[in-house]
Amino acid sequence: MVLAQILLNGILLGGLYGLMALGMALVWGVLNIVNLSHGALIMLGGYVVYYLFTIGGIDPFVALPIAMLVMFAVGFLLQYYLLNLVVRSKMLNTLLITFGLDVVLTYLAQLTFSADFRTINPPYAGANFALFGLTVPSVRLAAFVVAIVLAAALWFLLHRMALGRAIRATAQNLVAARLYGVNPSVLYAVTFGIGTALAGAAGGLYGMIANLTPYIGASLTAKSFVIAIIGGLSNPFYVIFGGIFVGIAESLTALYIGPTYSDVISFGLLVVVLVLRPNRTLRTS
Amino acid sequence: MTKDILTIKGLNAGYGAVPVLFDLDLTVREGEIVSMVGSNGAGKTTLLRAISRIIPATGTMTFDGEDLLPLKPEGAFSRGLVQVPEGRQLFGHMTVEENMMMGANRRRDGGVAESFERVYALFPKMKERRRQLAGNMSGGEQQMCAMARALMANPKLLVIDEMSLGLAPVIVDDLLAILTDIRAQGLTVLLVEQDVFAAFSVADRAYVMETGRIVREGPISELANDPAVRDAYLGAEH
Incomplete structure (x- = not known):
């Protein structure tokens, strides 16, 4: 029973992990930018939801779409005016600029929001219900459902809508996309905006489950990176599966080995995946 | 003249x-x-x-x-002004049909379905292959696909x-x-x-x-x- 409970916790947490990685995988696959500031954007999204909830009095789940719009705008502007300078350039350039962005965002957040721990604490934060003898925490279940819904929405966008088709086309053949009416700088900005909006949603959900501080970004970037590689860049659902895989592995590690080792496991898994299936990982859409 | x-x-x-x-x-x-x-x-x-x-x-x-x-x-x-570029430059991981839809990317005139019919009539083979990934076809078929994509732009x-x-x-x-x-x-x-x-x-x-x-x-x-x-x-x- 303990094992089943741990598995459930891992799956629910893993959905959120998957959502965290979703935006990173999208941006990586289309723009070839490994966004080291992704975790900082998740953090920022968390604060947006936090302030919408505490100051605006808006229910955090209602605040999520608002935060996504705000973060879309943030991402669009970042890409259009800054990251378009390095898009499809050498990996080192993109790593440097996004690392710099991570530092700037983190310390701007510290200046603006202070270093205090914050939690998004709606009245139902501690609610849970029993199912087949297991305890299901309502907020975590809701976060899991939101993650699945957003992954499905991203899949639908990429595979069934004209905008998504243009995004995939540009990832596959920039020359042809330009000849066929795609303006790459705008399309890249929209893509990064979508990735940032997804990060924002993940941040809001994260803030309901764990503490927000300006410094959570780096470790969330690392986790998203691992999951994006395990899940691959080709399909949003694979990314969610990657997240669930890591979530379960971390939960089991915390139970049987010790919570301090959970990061060891997620990066250990990364090494195993890279050794076993090196070609699968970085295939784009 | x-x-x-x-x-x-x-x-x-x-x-x-x-x-x-x-x-x-x-x-x-x-x-x-x-x-x-x-x-x-x-x-x-x-x-x-x-x-x-x-x-x-x-x-x-x-x-x-x-x-x-x-x-x-x-x-x-x-x-x-629509170009069929040298070397085809298809969207290789997309189907023939999706490639053709990229040709109609900027069209808002509602004639896309009609264009599909017209282009498929010119390239019956593309109709057969419409669900195939463009990158998996032969060179000649890829050239047809590239031309079909261009024609979709009207x-x-x-x-x-x-x-x-x-x-x-x-x-x-x-x-x-x-x-x-x-x-x-x-x-x-x-x-x-x-x-x-x-x-x-x-x-x-x-x-x-x-x-x-x-x-x-x-x-x-x-x-x-x-x-x-x-x-x-x-x-x-x-």
Whole structure:
């Protein structure tokens, strides 16, 4: 029973992990930018939801779409005016600029929001219900459902809508996309905006489950990176599966080995995946 | 006389400080197939990049009565100047149908379904293969897919770069036949080719380009009998 409970916790947490990685995988696959500031954007999204909830009095789940719009705008502007300078350039350039962005965002957040721990604490934060003898925490279940819904929405966008088709086309053949009416700088900005909006949603959900501080970004970037590689860049659902895989592995590690080792496991898994299936990982859409 | 769809006068273009095209004049009239021939490095692809507004250029370029120079690539495309690029440049991980939908990317006229029917009639094989990934098809099929994608944009001028490159002669013949069908539907084509035989077999007029300049131009009947053209491009036996 303990094992089943741990598995459930891992799956629910893993959905959120998957959502965290979703935006990173999208941006990586289309723009070839490994966004080291992704975790900082998740953090920022968390604060947006936090302030919408505490100051605006808006229910955090209602605040999520608002935060996504705000973060879309943030991402669009970042890409259009800054990251378009390095898009499809050498990996080192993109790593440097996004690392710099991570530092700037983190310390701007510290200046603006202070270093205090914050939690998004709606009245139902501690609610849970029993199912087949297991305890299901309502907020975590809701976060899991939101993650699945957003992954499905991203899949639908990429595979069934004209905008998504243009995004995939540009990832596959920039020359042809330009000849066929795609303006790459705008399309890249929209893509990064979508990735940032997804990060924002993940941040809001994260803030309901764990503490927000300006410094959570780096470790969330690392986790998203691992999951994006395990899940691959080709399909949003694979990314969610990657997240669930890591979530379960971390939960089991915390139970049987010790919570301090959970990061060891997620990066250990990364090494195993890279050794076993090196070609699968970085295939784009 | 029919109206000019593309008029280029005194065009200079190149890459950074390296000039490639010198004072180039070119006219394409509505409903004709004009071919631009020349060997490797003559500047044909550069000319197409300038026409598609991918590289900067000076001189005058008018497309369908509108100044082409200030336009961006997507602007030229949405006005009906559509290119089939050299090497096909398909979206390899997308299906044939999705590639064709990318051709109709900028269309808001509601005629996309009708275009699908028309293009599938020209390329029945593309209809059979519509669910296949474009990257998994043979070279000839990929060229068909690239042409089908371009036609989905409902072009006023179809610019084809090196259609025959790397394809078996029998497939080139098929494509040339389709090109004739396309022209019969009233479409204007600018065909840029190294294969002078192929180009001359379908075109009404041709330009011969060498090192960034037009060295000969005229109706095919005239050019095919021009001793200089025959020696350089058509071989001695002709």
